Amino acid sequence: MKACGLIVEYNPYHNGHHYHFQQAKQITDSDCVIAVMSGNFLQRGEPAIIDKFSRAKIAVEQGIDLIVELPYYYAVQHSELFAKGAINILDSLQVDSICFGSEHGDIQDFTQMYQLINTNQEEYDTYLKDALKSGHSYPKANELAFIKIGGNTLSIDFTKPNNILGFQYIKNIYDLHSKIEPYTIKRIKNDYHDKEINDSIASATSIRKHLLHKKEEDIKKAVPNNTREIIENYQEKYGSWHEWGIYFPILKYRILTMSNEELKAVHGMKEGLENRIIEKAREASDFEELMDLIKTKRYTWTSLQRIFANILTNTKKITIEELVNKEELPGIRVLAMSSTGQQWLNQNKKQIKTCIYTSNKKPYPLQALDDRIDHAYYSILAPTIQQKLINQSYQKPIFKTPE
Amino acid sequence: MKACGLIVEYNPYHNGHHYHFQQAKQITDSDCVIAVMSGNFLQRGEPAIIDKFSRAKIAVEQGIDLIVELPYYYAVQHSELFAKGAINILDSLQVDSICFGSEHGDIQDFTQMYQLINTNQEEYDTYLKDALKSGHSYPKANELAFIKIGGNTLSIDFTKPNNILGFQYIKNIYDLHSKIEPYTIKRIKNDYHDKEINDSIASATSIRKHLLHKKEEDIKKAVPNNTREIIENYQEKYGSWHEWGIYFPILKYRILTMSNEELKAVHGMKEGLENRIIEKAREASDFEELMDLIKTKRYTWTSLQRIFANILTNTKKITIEELVNKEELPGIRVLAMSSTGQQWLNQNKKQIKTCIYTSNKKPYPLQALDDRIDHAYYSILAPTIQQKLINQSYQKPIFKTPE
Structure with a gap:
């Protein structure tokens, strides 16, 4: 059995995500797809529109085999630490490949770029620092430093967020001497910051905008049915989405x-x-x-x-x-899994050195910390709902029974 | 000119408070009445039903000449520190007397009790500690310790909250070697914990209960007109009382x-x-x-x-x-005053060693701390209202122009 890793936020899961998942499974020739997903807060410092268990439920129903949580202290960070956390987790889970979406779409350029920088690391860092000091933005500074070390033949646009993340994934895979083989798929059509839903592929940003402006009808064509149902139920049952x-x-x-x-x-x-x-x-x-x-x-x-x-x-x-400088992960929390996902964990039991939390019997070592993060996230909901959601962290992960 | 000090919370100001104020002025033969009043949080750990400026406004309109704030770190404390703060402030303001309400009503018994305890302090403290250890309540433990040192002839009931506070006022006056002469008036009719408004004298507790249960009509007979008006306006203007x-x-x-x-x-x-x-x-x-x-x-x-x-x-x-162990008060914040109150401050300028904050020119030394307390109190109101109320702390006190 082969597994492919995805690094996701699913805020919320939409047709573009589903296309990426299917493509990834196909081009990496995998039997199992494992997603490491940000929890209740996301990389750009936002609360997720619905909680992590609801988002994991949608994903497992859509065919992702294992959804594990990227902990807050890696998830709500700049791209370097976000990527470090995600790649560490996927490497621990023994995935054979990862497949990320990027505006660029050509994996060769990413790896060549890494190699060029890696062999000129000191020089690169100095140029980068200088460029940042001169007031250039982070993407621009990277670009300038890269050109300085002779990288003018590469064409990756570092003003694009998914190119930046993609490069960090590559860097972490190599720095970790991981066996993970990286793939990238060119993101189709929609731009990250698009506001309109024009057809079946729309950005998560535009979907959230439509939701928050009560245009639920418009999002129908851009998300799978279960996303729509769970999101609609969420507001009804819990009183509010999160923003x-x-x-x-x-x-x-x-x-x-x-x-x-x-x-x-x-x-x-x-x-x-x-x-x-x-x-x-x-x-x-x-x-x-x-x-x-x-x-x-x-x-x-x-x-x-x-x-x-x-x-x-x-x-x-x-x-x-203290947390990000630790050599080892404190554990990996499974949010949802299918029987294939469970099989993957069983088959790789010996290779997986990190503790996997899939049961309510073994307490997650950072439970108190996670609870505080989650309590902050749930604080806008009614007290009884808050308790129900927190209790979910002490129960078994969501399990999708085979059809 | 002679001044009498009162120690109050006015939550809210009612006919019983007004009766006490008039009696106090008369029996102490004073020209000026100075009240030290808890700010936005009260001795029993509750938020005041309306903010400190609104409560001070009612009091100054009702005839109190000077209303100064008992800071949070003295106000939200057990009786010993509450009394220490209040007496320190009144002593600094050079009042000639204080007059407190008590269930007991006889000042001789309070002073005799203080003297007996004071001459047997060590013994008393040991008995008190033992009684508390044996599981007795604080009032009961005090009573037992008092009897042990020979105090069985005194008849002050220490299960009554105003007797406990009264004793602490006396103790602090003596311990401070203050020139303040203490008086007490027996509290009339209503009990602290009464729930019903039966006539024109009702407890603040019963008035608040009636307010919170939307029985505004019932409180009319128990409070002066300006209390009723300000309280009714508060909810309308600010959206909510505080509880x-x-x-x-x-x-x-x-x-x-x-x-x-x-x-x-x-x-x-x-x-x-x-x-x-x-x-x-x-x-x-x-x-x-x-x-x-x-x-x-x-x-x-x-x-x-x-x-x-x-x-x-x-x-x-x-x-x-750090704050309660300081030898000197960091300053006294005036919330409201009449021309008589202002005259008192001017006439006693030389004797008053503590800085009096009556102007927006001189910043109050604990302003940042006070702001945090007040922000917490105002947090339930709309953002624009919050800002308006906080700004009041940076303006001159409420001034009642002579009629």
């Missing part, structure tokens, strides 16, 4: 009851930013206004959102540093 | 995103209680349920409410200890 706007009163309360010292200790907080955040949080009437008041060229939308996620979840620099 | 029930979602969020270590550091937290609080906060659906689930003989309703106020306001042991 920053709804967390604003709690976030504002939290910022304004923290001392400067406490804000400084928040993971991702930059020197002096804490004063600006306190000042603007007093003025702001909603989340968009808060972001508009604070953001500058230096403080990007994404980095601010991550900081706000860390404030909301009470995530400190010291905790994150 | 624990409304803070529950934020409190639950806060508890469940704190680590055990952080909960342990909260002021008032007792050994091991933090685990119980986390466990029960998961289950509870509202504030009453949370209290019912947690409270035991050891953890009283009041002590738990104070802990919850400290959690909500992010108040730590270390901060409180």
Whole structure:
């Protein structure tokens, strides 16, 4: 049996994701597809529109065989740590390949680029640092540094988010001396930031916008039926989807009851930013206004959102540093699996050195930390719903019985 | 000019308070009445039903000449520290007398009791400690210790809250070698815990219950017109009165995103209680349920409410200890005054050694700390209202122009 790994957020799972999953399975000739998925908070510092178990349920029903959680301290990070966490987990799970979507679409260019940088690492890092200091954006600085070391023949556009992530996947695979074989598929049609749903392939961003503006009808053509059903039920059963706007009163309360010292200790907080955040949080009437008041060229939308996620979840620099610098993963939490996924875990039991949490008998070592993250995420729901959702973390993963 | 000090919460100001104010002015033969009033959180660990400026406005309109704030770190405390803060402030303000309401009503008994305890302090403390260890309540333990040192002839009932507070006022006056002359007036008719409004004198508790149960009509006879108007306007303008029930979602969020270590550091937290609080906060659906689930003989309703106020306001042991152990008051914040109150401050300028904050020009030294407390209190209101209320702390006190 061969397994292919995917690195996903499924926020929410749509036809584009499904196309990618099917293509990945086919081109890697795999029997089993394993997805490592961000939990309740996502890479760009946003709460996922519906919780991690609901998103995992959709995915397993759509045919993904094993969905494991990318823990918060890797998920809500810049691309380097996000990729490090995801590749570590997939490598631990013994996947034979990964297949990522990218705007570029040619795996050769990614690996060649890695090799060129790797052999000129010091020089590259110096150029990169200088370019960042001169005020260039992270993608632009990378591009400039890359050209400096002779990389002008490569054509990967580093202003594109999935190219940046893809490069980090490659880098982590090589740095880890992993046996994983990387593949990439060119992302089709829609752009990450597209706002409209024009046909059956639409971006997750546009789908969320349509949901939040009560245009549920429009998303029908862009997502599988079970996504639509689960999302619609979620709002009905739980009262609300999750988006920053709804967390604003709690976030504002939290910022304004923290001392400067406490804000400084928040993971991702930059020197002096804490004063600006306190000042603007007093003025702001909603989340968009808060972001508009604070953001500058230096403080990007994404980095601010991550900081706000860390404030909301009470995530400190010291905790994150301790976790991401650990040699070994503390464990892997399975959110959902099919019988094929279960078979994969059984067959590779001896090779998998990391503890796999698939049962309520063995407590997950970072349970208390995860609970705090999840409690922050569930805090906008009614108390009884909150308890129900937290309890799910103490139960067995979602299991899809064979048809 | 002579001044009498009152120690009050005015939650809200009612006919009983007005009667006490008039009696106090008369029996102490004073020209000026100065009230030290708890801010947005009260001695029993509750948020005040309306904010401190609104309550101060009612009081100054009713004839109190100067209303100063008892800071949070003295106000939300057991009777000893509450009394220490209040007496320190009144002594700094050079009042000639204080007049407190008590169930007992005879000042001689209070002073004699103080003297007997004071001359047998060590013995008394030992008996008190033993009695508390044996599981007696604080009032009962005091009574037993008092009898042991020969105090059986005194008849003060220490299960009554105002007798306990009164004794602490006396003790602090003597311990401070203050020139303040103490008076007490027997509280009339209503009991602290009465639930019904039967006539023009009703307890603040019963008035709040009637308000929260939308029986505004019933309270008319028990409060002055301006109390009724301001309270009714408050809900209309600000959207909500303040009571624990409304803070529950934020409190639950806060508890469940704190680590055990952080909960342990909260002021008032007792050994091991933090685990119980986390466990029960998961289950509870509202504030009453949370209290019912947690409270035991050891953890009283009041002590738990104070802990919850400290959690909500992010108040730590270390901060409180630093503040209450300071020799000198950091300053006194004036909330409202009449021309007589202003005259008192001017005439006693030389004798008053503590900085009096009556202007927006001089920043209050604990402004950042006060802001955090107040932000927690205002967090349940709309963002624009929050900002308006916080801004009031940076403006001049409410001034009642002479008629």
